[in-house]
Amino acid sequence: MSIEMQEKAFRNVILPLKDKLFRVALRITLDRAEAEDVVQDTMIRLWNMRDEWSEIESIEALCTTICKNLAIDRSQKKEAQNVELTPERVENFETSSPHDRMVTHENFEIVQQLIRELPEKQRLVLQLRDIEGESYKEIANELGQTEEQVKINLFRARQRIKQRFADIENYGL
């Protein structure tokens, strides 16, 4: 493949994955700037592997795997500093009226918080299934788990969220 073709493939196939990768990284790092750096590093790695592209079964799965691993590396380094709870990220929700905006903002904040409370594996599976809309097979590929493990993680995540919703409904927790 000529360099022009590789560049075209990069623009058309890899670069459009940036938003999904960003959200995956964000679920792990919980920090926008960190997540952005992770996505950029992922893209650069993929470019450096350009001579092996033809042997790769799924570029998207590989991108997600690399992105996930880079994000985990970073967040482990950050863990010592305990930057887990930084709520300034959920700021630009746009709805019709200020009141709506406040309510939506508040509700989204709650969901965001519930997802954040989940263990990392469950959080990632939930993100890929419920927000990115991926099949169990795709998720299993990307996260290096079996489909069975993916289903178990998703089941636990959804049960946990259901339970937390019940708590909020019953006791206002």
Place this chain on the structure above:
Amino acid sequence: MDYKYIEQLLERYWLCETSLEEEQILRAFFAQSEIPANLMQYQSLFSYQMEQPKQEFLDEDFDQRVLEAIHVPVVKAQPLTLVSRFSGLMRAAAAVAVICLLSGAAQQLFSTSGNVASYKSAVGSADPQIAASQSATSNKQISRVAIADSVRASTTE
């Protein structure tokens, strides 16, 4: 309106028995404005699933940064001007010129100090009075010749 179907879907959603399509139906349902009270509490969960991709994304500046990072020429690159194209060459030429100038100046400096010394040895030792008298006698000789010439001219007339 009967919400049995949605309630069933929701139950199966918690148990991870729904397909991707069925989960999409749930999201579409909760995006409506009219939702029965008993289901209202889950609205934020499903609308969050729909909204998050619209809230969290990377802009075009990111593309630029990545493309620059992998050294792919960016589309809006500046055309090369004649000056910038030769700027490397110019710089090399300037360096050579500076070296030439410096060596020339150095040479000049050393050779002039040599000249001064030889000038001093030649002129400094000579007696100015001798020089003056020599020029005086030569002046007399010239005037003598001139007078002789004018005398000869007047006698032939």
